[in-house]
Amino acid sequence: AAMKQTKGLDGDKKSIIKFEFNPKDGIDNPALSLTEDTGVDGVGEPRFYFLSKGSTETFGFCLHEELGCHGHIIRQIELGGLAQRRGLQDGDRLLQVNGYFVDHMDHHRVVQKIKASGNQVLLAVLDSSSYEAAKALGKDLSQMLPADIRPRLCHITRDKSGFGFSVSSPEGVKGIFQLSVWQDGPAERAGVPPGSWLLELNGASVKSYSQTQLARKLKQSGNKVTLLVASSAVEEFYRLRGLRITAALADTSWLPFKVRELHMVKGPAGYGFLLKEDDCSSGATGQFLWDIDVGLPAEQAGMKEGDRLLAVNGESIEGLDHQQTVLRIRAHDDQVTLLVIDPAGDEFYQSVG
Template sequence: ESFQVVQKIKASGNQVLLAVLDSSSYEAAKALGRDLSQMLPADIRPRLCHVTRDKSGFGFSVSGPEGMKGIFQLSVQPDGPAERAGVPPGSWLLELNGASVRSYSHAQVSRKLKQSGSEVTLLVASSAVEEFYRLRGLRLTAALADTSWLPFKVRELHMVKGPDGYGFLLKEDDCSSGGTGQFLWDVDAGLPAEQAGMKEGDRLLAVNGESIEGLDHQQTVLRIRAHDDQVTLLVIDPAGDAFYHSVG
């Protein structure tokens, strides 16, 4: 992993933006299973927004210099769907449903919006954020985005084992993103898993603050059993799992 970090720094050219944490903050975030990218200050991050159309539309319009591709600014209707979804007025459009708009014409953006149906996901940046990255020669990506406005959240479930166990079954199955993952099924009514908020089909992301990425089924089971009487699981529901895959 350190080699990959070095390569990314070298590939950044003459400038690089580093987000750093002191050791105690890092250990606390790691123990809680926090996404470290979400700890960047919100005022220097682009924003992912999921907008649901109402009878008046999405609540924003798109404009840009005539004849130029990839430069689109959003005019946001006050108290409309876009504003309620967190789209800042006058923000710049970077991605539409997980795809960069850098090569899009205005007509292509309009067509993509019509094809989106009743929901659309936008990666946007305020003028201040866009200028911050542009002046430093840095690219704005969804990996840096503030996701707090999205309707899909990961959930942390803390369970203390009862006389009948935790009350769920872990199964390995195919993921929407390809490959396999660990999923939670057969959630028993009234037992600790249901009481903690577990839902049928939740995908397991981490156990006791440690990601299970790369672990097979047996290794994941052993990690859950490592603490005899309690465990904390980080999970996401199927809709959220599919959504985050769709936006990369």
């Protein structure tokens, strides 16, 4: 997705995030309406918003860092924009991005986290007066938030006993599947929580599947299957707040394929790699890393032939052409941080969407 950032991101007082948004995406996301439930200590509850964007409109807010104020501050909420429609308020403090606590983070890193989230992001905020009251009382803001609100992506390889789980669903109801996980079986080893709810199978939503259709899809999957699942606690968190659970919010730490972050300081002979544009397995165009020189910074950082480049200095390169990507890498003269994935991992993620 194309992302635009206005000038000022590198300023030390203020950072502004602008996104292009497709109004067709996300209009079925219910707006979250919560009353301000302020406790006796003047501290209200955090509020959660799921924002989904495409490519023609903005998220509709800016994120500021201001002198004399604590926290990452929601400002410049566009009239009629997505943020306003969902209920974000001017002065709200951002506490969490996709389940990660960010209040203590460097402002620029928080901006990068939102940008790296792509088309969808889950934000937790606290109103301005509650935030200031909590800070004055010395409260640990992270303790005001649920411990884990992310669904999991799990990749299961069948053994002689099967995938290691069974499925139950209400009779005559489509799309509601709860998993019983066998002890020490493939599903448990792949990280599927006991009693979790199944949301997607191999990148496709199961909400329209009957039990028979689901069994057929599992059989067609062969020896490996990738599931998006939510524990009962996570499922309840989203349901009670009227929020949608999507793979974009998932904990991917259980997957066998990892993205890698490579930090390089340029040497006298450069970084020691070539960036080439080529087609991805999905048919889209990608930027790939080749001709890695032995002993130079790229190899020392762990770069491998054929790695695909995903982000430069924390910002996704999705939507950039080859020349724009090269300029992004050269933006800082002497060092760069690249997010990459190897060909096997790339193919896997393309296959599960």
